[in-house]
Amino acid sequence: MNTVIIKYNAGNIQSVLFALERIGVQAEVTDEKERILRADKVIFPGVGEASSAMKYLKERKLDEVIKGLKQPVLGICLGMQLLCKHSEENDTDCLGIVPVKVKKFPAGKDCKVPQIGWNNIYGLKSPLFKEVPSNSYIYNVHGYYAEKSDHTIATCNYGVEYAAAIVKDNFYGVQFHTEKSSVVGEQILKNFIEL
Amino acid sequence: MLTKRIIPCLDIKDGRTVKGTNFVDLRDAGDPVELGALYAKQGADELVFLDITATVEKRKTLVELVRRIAMHVNIPFTVGGGISSVADVNALLENGADKISVNTAAFKNPQLITALANEFGSQCVVLAIDTKKEEDGEWYVYLNGGRTKTDTKAMTWAAQSVELGAGEILLTSMNHDGTKQGFALDITKAMVENLPVPVIASGGGGTMAHFKDVFEKTNVDAALAASIFHFNEICIPDLKAYLEINNILVRK
Numbered sequence: 001m002n003t004v005i006i007k008y009n010a011g012n013i014q015s016v017l018f019a020l021e022r023i024g025v026q027a028e029v030t031d032e033k034e035r036i037l038r039a040d041k042v043i044f045p046g047v048g049e050a051s052s053a054m055k056y057l058k059e060r061k062l063d064e065v066i067k068g069l070k071q072p073v074l075g076i077c078l079g080m081q082l083l084c085k086h087s088e089e090n091d092t093d094c095l096g097i098v099p100v101k102v103k104k105f106p107a108g109k110d111c112k113v114p115q116i117g118w119n120n121i122y123g124l125k126s127p128l129f130k131e132v133p134s135n136s137y138i139y140n141v142h143g144y145y146a147e148k149s150d151h152t153i154a155t156c157n158y159g160v161e162y163a164a165a166i167v168k169d170n171f172y173g174v175q176f177h178t179e180k181s182s183v184v185g186e187q188i189l190k191n192f193i194e195l
Numbered sequence: 196m197l198t199k200r201i202i203p204c205l206d207i208k209d210g211r212t213v214k215g216t217n218f219v220d221l222r223d224a225g226d227p228v229e230l231g232a233l234y235a236k237q238g239a240d241e242l243v244f245l246d247i248t249a250t251v252e253k254r255k256t257l258v259e260l261v262r263r264i265a266m267h268v269n270i271p272f273t274v275g276g277g278i279s280s281v282a283d284v285n286a287l288l289e290n291g292a293d294k295i296s297v298n299t300a301a302f303k304n305p306q307l308i309t310a311l312a313n314e315f316g317s318q319c320v321v322l323a324i325d326t327k328k329e330e331d332g333e334w335y336v337y338l339n340g341g342r343t344k345t346d347t348k349a350m351t352w353a354a355q356s357v358e359l360g361a362g363e364i365l366l367t368s369m370n371h372d373g374t375k376q377g378f379a380l381d382i383t384k385a386m387v388e389n390l391p392v393p394v395i396a397s398g399g400g401g402t403m404a405h406f407k408d409v410f411e412k413t414n415v416d417a418a419l420a421a422s423i424f425h426f427n428e429i430c431i432p433d434l435k436a437y438l439e440i441n442n443i444l445v446r447k
Contacts, residue, residue, distance in 0.1 A: 014291045018266045048316065107391065111197075114318050116363065116393055117416070118198045118240055118446040137198065137446040139271055141293075141318045158197060180271045180293065182235065 003027040003193065004039035006066070009056045010048035010078055012179070019179035023190045033065050041193060042069055045179075046078030047141070050102070051090035053078060067095055072195045073171050080166065080173030081144060089144050098168040100146050111159035114143035119156050121164045121176070126153040128165065128172055130191045136184045138164070138176035146175065198446045199410050199438070200240035200417035201431060202395060203424040205230060207246045207276070210256040212425075228263045234424065235270045237431040240446055242268065243296070243365070243419060246276030247340070258286050265291020273321055275365075279307065281314050288315060296321035296365055299338040302345070302352065305359055312360025317392075322361035324349055326382065327369040334368075334382045341369050350385060357392050364390060365419065367397040375401025375423070377408060384413040395419050403429060403437045410443045 003020065005013055007029045020027045020043075027043065028035065036042060044066065046053060057063045066073070075083045082094045087102035094102070105113045120135040138156075145162035148155065154165035156175070166173045172192065178185035206213040211225040223229055231242050244264065246257050254277065261274055274287050275296030284295050301307050301322060311320045325337045326349035334349040353364050366386055368379030376399055383396045393416035396409050400420040409418050423429045435445045 014262075014289060015265055015293070018291060019269065021266065022269065047318075112391055112393055112416075114362070115197060116318060117200055119196065140197075143318075177271075180269065182269050186269060 001025075001041070001193070002039045003041045003043065004036055005029045005043045005045060006036060006062065007031040008046075008053065008060075008062065010046040010053045012045055012047045012077075012177070015177075015179045016043060016045045016076065019186060019189055020193075023186050023193070025189075025193055031060060031062060033061075036065055036069070040071055041195070042066075042071060042073045043192075044073060044075045044079035044082070046076060046082065048078055049089060050078065050081060050087040050092040050094065050144075053082060054092055054094060057082070057095075063095055067097060070170060072192065074192045075171070075173035076179070077142060077175060077177060080175055081146065083166070083171055083173045084146055087144060097171050098151050098166050098173065100149050100151055100163065100166060102144050102146050104144050106159060108159050115140050115158045119158060119176075121154045121156050123155040124153065126165070126167055126172070127195060128167075128174075128188060128191050129154065130187075132184060132187055132191075138178075138181040138184055140176045142175060146173070196444055198240070198444045199415075200395075201238075201406070201434060201445070202241045202243055202417050202419040203234045203239050203431070204243040204245060204397070204419050204421045205425075206421065207244050207257070207260065208248050210248075210260050213247065227260060228267050230425075231264055231268045231272065234431065235268050238435055238446065239270065239431055241270060241417070242272040244272060244274050245296075246274065248277070258290055261287050261292050262290040275321070275323055279304075281310050284311055284315060288319065294319040294321050294363070296323045298323040298325065301356065301361075302336065302338055302347075305355065308356055308359040308361050312362070317360050317362035320361050321363045321365050321395075322353070322356040323365040323367065324353060325367050325369055328379075328382070337369060349382060350389065353386055353390060357390055361392065363393045363395065365395045365397060368399060371399030372397070374399055377401065377405040378413075378418065380409065380412050383409060383415050387413050387415050393417065401428075403434050406434060407438060407441050407443060410438070411441075
């Protein structure tokens, strides 16, 4: 089993590496096309801003590499949002793999933006959530969210109901930080590795 | 729905916890990694590691420690103490810290907050404020671990810091810290109601009822405490069960 984490300008790679280590998976961090194409599993993490991340991916032609992947791919947080069609964050055209729009949370008195903290997910429908009970708590840090759609495989509520996880073909995405979501997050990472 | 957070705080000096603990099941009670992992397992929602190491050369120890924490702890954690540059923060985040907290250095150089927010995003910039209510009834900002008084009001500085890019406020009441008489409800409530970012209440939590009070009466996002957890006066699973019975949403 060969797991690759795509290296780019959007943070938190070390935390994802450590989380994988805790479940016994040694992953390789790379931005080399051949290595990414060869991998059995590809993780596309991210903490940062959408337009600068897309610019970086395009400059290195990583956008085309990601779009062409056939093996299971897991986008995490910004990585998930970049799998979508468009983000309101600096009006960014994303990879367009999953036909879903990413919108900004409306700020409210009880819903400060960004959402930071633990929230519950429900409506779980994917092998990605094997042995994950409905209403499990996961850790979130984000100001933008993917709209609910036919591609939603987990739902969360923060003022609005949104897609906490999405799927299209071999592309999976989770909005929350699996690598910081305690045993629930580790189970989801394990499920992805075992897909 | 987003839950209220319970945050144990560990003071670190030269890579070791300072105050000690009375957990009998720890092999090494002075090891911040082991204690942090125990709290994570017990259901802590986040951890704060506050480095009080005095010397610059010893600060390399902190980066190594952060890396070990990130390796073994599966919940988010914040690192604070002596941070004064973008380079300091880069090293901590690259090694797995989720957020950093700044205090005195940010007060003396407010542009540091903006520089950090621009480089790493507001979500990882926590502004820590040590504040004391004076005889005139106003809350003032104190610096250098509470040793130096300023003429700036805590609310003014908090609002300014958010404008500059701070993403969360860690508010410690010096009047309440160490007293175990409960959190500072008035200033906490004022901050929660007037700031568009999450607030962490710190100082004074001595009983489970104090945590209930601060969540119920101020709607604060998180509550932080140190010695009551370290000395097992309150254990986190009991605290969370108590809060849940009292209709405060917590992660289980």
